[in-house]
Amino acid sequence: MYLAKIHVNYKRSILNPEAQAVQTALLRLGYQDVTSVQLGKYFELKLTGSQSKEQAAKEVDEICDRLLANVNMESYHYQLEELAVAE
Amino acid sequence: MYLAKIHVNYKRSILNPEAQAVQTALLRLGYQDVTSVQLGKYFELKLTGSQSKEQAAKEVDEICDRLLANVNMESYHYQLEELAVAE
Amino acid sequence: MELTPEAIQATKYYQGLGLTDAEYQLITTKILQRLPTYTEIGLYSGMWSEHCSYKNSKPVLKKFWTKAKQVVEGPGEGAGIIDIGDNQGIVFKAESHNHPSAVEPFQGATTGVGGILRDIFSMGARPIALLDSLRFNEPKTAHDKYLINQIVDGIAAYGNCIGVPTVGGDTAFDATYAANPLVNVMCVGLMDLTNREKGQATGVGNSIIYVGAKTGRDGINGASFASAQFDSKHKSQRSAVQVGDPFTEKLVMEACLDVIYKHQDALVGIQDMGAAGLVSSSAEMASKAGSGMTLDLDLVPQREANMTAFELMLSESQERMLLCIKSGSENEILDLFNDYGLTAAVIGQVTTGHQYQLSHHGEIVADVPVDSLATAAPVYHREKTVPEHILQQAAIQFSPNITEPTQILRQMLQQLTIASKKMIYETYDTQVQTNTIVQPGSDAAVVRIRHTDKALAMTTDVNGRYLYLDPYVGGEMAVAEAARNIVATGGVPLGITDCLNFGNPTKPDQFYELDEAVMGMTAACKVFNTPVISGNVSLNNEFNDVAIYPTPMVGMVGLIKGLNQITTQDFKQANDNVYVVGRTGNDFNGTEIQKLLTGKIGGKLFPFNLDEEQRIQQLILRANRQGLIASAHDISEGGLIVAIAESCFGKDLGVALSSTLTTAQFFAETQGRFLISVKPENKLGFEQLMGRDATLLGKVTNQQQLFVAATDGEFKLALSEAKRLWEGALACSLK
Amino acid sequence: MKFAVVAFPGSNCEMDLVYAIEDVVKEQAELVPSTATDLSDYSAVLLPGGFSYGDYLRSGAIAQLAPIMSAVKRFAAAGKPVLGICNGFQILTEARLLPGSLQRNQQSKFICKLADLVVTNNQTMFTTDYQTQQTIQLPIAHGDGNYYCDPTTLAELRKNNQIIFTYQNNPNGSVADIAGISNRQGNVLGMMPHPERAVEAILGSTSGRELFSSLVNSVRKRGLIHE
């Protein structure tokens, strides 16, 4: 069993209105020293089917491409951790 | 200058409708072996004002409590990395 | 490094930007009499794209009928204006976002909504309603479902957030749209005619102010992207994705309306930045005014570092507007924008002469005659030939063999084009602004004009299958159906906007469709007194060389002169009399029943008589004004039997009807017909007015049953079952 | 009496409220910008629906930090009526003036329709003109209307009669079918449905009128009035 920790972020050139809103709000609250705000999504998936790390990686890539990330505007990266099966 | 990498997640006991929607979608796509889906937010803030790590941590805690997380239902954790000031 | 002018010429770099050899020649030899710089060639590629120049469609668009008494502003500005009396005008326009939505459905749809809103408020009107006209494949694959869900979510996300109700639209399904869905959005705005604005930059020394989102590298050269065709090889085009930010747009909208309403003295002109972004808005403002302009690109608010002049000029970052402000009033306007939390900057001036000059990092990067960008694009008169499939058409009408009428009705109610669209429009805020009197689910939507006794009826319609079989007659029918929907609610049609969704104009058989359709629409517009006041062209809707069905979406607005004249399609109470108004023929080619029974459509489209349709519509309006009508529903896809079922669903009332039509004829899609119900006390008056045009079918009942006897069989179905099938079909198909 | 209708950047139902109050309820209503800091001129404060700050991050999260919110808190602490509708409800929970939070609808889609509600408590300043257990119809229009609170809080809400409206057919997954709750004192009400959209028969329902009339009557009766 594997645990996939996946980060999905907007690509650099794509506008992220939400991150911008957060930065503006921080400014208004007086946190002038926060000069950059990035905001993305973080997923944790438990995969029970994959036998090997390669297989798990293949599945995660597929899931990211098909569902979790919009490859037109987002990029993703992930780590895989092996978990004790009992969990 | 510090880089704060902040994860904001739903508390365990709370149902996250968006994570659930992702899991349902994965099921529909045929990924029956994905037994658990967590979904949270990931922030990266650059803090230019803080002189020490303690000071930076205090600022990040404050920002999370006031804005980034709703402590009613979310919890957060973060790491701080020192950055070369030149950046 | 940027290419040198010589390298551009040698490598024919301009071709990749969508310019032909001949067009490049024209620029070098006639217009500039020198080689254009990298930035300049970018300007021409954007401005001379189909999207901005209409170079392929101009000769066709000229055929539209645009001048009528009620028209205050026809095509040409951001949107057209129609006078509705009391010094008020309505402004409306539609826009297509087909290609962006095929690539990135959610953001493609949101930015479509954002774009059309800017067109409306830049005219000085407050947006009061949105409509969306959608064409999808019958959802089969996961990708089909993804497209549908994301496009609908995108429209909801933007309209709901900005607080303009999405009150109507239409949705149809056909395999022709599989790789090329259609996403057309229409917006209607309301204005005081005194606040009329123009997108002009006059007055030497006046300032050009930029306001809104900062410019990034998103959607660089999207205008030529939208004008190019899709095929499976060109995935790299997919960089042109833009993200919509409805929150910023809301602020931009409120701030611009504030400038228009309260700072008239300072304001000279205002225009949205749409296709081909900064170059198109600024060059058009100067060209229309006969002025010159200089812009200093270093002053343009930028989201990303190191952007080139080319990128700054052609970026299609959303939520941006350009204003021309009187010299001396700049700070007044900049302060106002600042109060709204918006980024704004003076980026240039109106100049004498007619040159369009750009400087960047202290250098002049472009210096061209402004008219050469805005109006000098070549115009192409394309060839047309009758498509092969039309030449081959069988002349006879398909004749449905209906052995089990009730069973066929069940299936018909589940055809996605006919099934309820509730699961779509329930995700739209249909009520914000609290003026929506008739929400989606009836014929046209109705939005009242607050503090008056007037209301506006609005609808979008077109049936691509009809146009595929006969683009001219199908074009007439699209306008007629829209008018029928307006009339059914009690409105007098005022005018139309359109989105011309067609294939490749350089292919003579596809150009034929465009040209014929526009002529058909024009003929109908004249009959219904609905001039074309605005519109949008989307060409090259083809995938791997196969074009979509010709689909000229018609968006129509009508005026209802008293709130008591508003009528809906729902039967109101038991014992009311049910009539079909208009003659029913054996009209089956291109219909839902043909598709259902044979799996395809074909043959010569059934005939249509515009004058007859107009005569029937006038009768219905007269009956409405005399208060004789309890409910009115236009008869369209699926025919009379579907219209009957739909009228039963609203208030859960049944019918007991009998007729001299055959069961097959109940599925005919003969145009020019209405399903009307009339209270017992109005029966006589109604029949006298209608004469032989109305045929009594029977009565509305309290029984929960749909019972209709035809000459050769009967339809008999529990209302609850009919409604369950009709309401459930779309959700079920998207599971 | 004079209502304050607070307009945040991105609010979009503020004018609907003003029209409902002025044209139908026939009282005064004024728009107050979120940068204002004083509400002492008003007898009741309304936080309207919409998408304040785009609802980015979390609905209401950024709005609750606006300057006006300190004044709203003082106003509420003085026992005067505060009503948050839709986005206004979300802001009140983010500001901790009401317990719990509003999450994404269970089916993760925006829903706009007329909903059947039950008035579960007609003893508040906002509900005296309804019957208790009366069924009313109010429009809902929200994407994040799924009310959540932990079991302890829910028990508290029940014990103190703080659940004011419930849905008859839960449209969004809210805990205990909750559509609207009040604070312990009963002077702060948050609700997802839109009473201002239901004050004219021609728009489909008039069930919202009693909410405004209750408020006006209560304010007059308690002498909280500022004319």
Ligand SMILES: Nc1ncnc2c1ncn2[C@@H]1O[C@H](COP(=O)(O)OP(=O)(O)O)[C@@H](O)[C@H]1O
């Ligand atoms: N995409 C949509 N957005 C909003 N409303 C829609 C949409 N599609 C259909 N509707 C609504 O559903 C109802 C039925 O639509 P349709 O079947 O196209 O009607 P008609 O055939 O009478 O034109 C109309 O009220 C229409 O406004």
Ligand SMILES: [Mg+2]
């Ligand atoms: Mg209709």
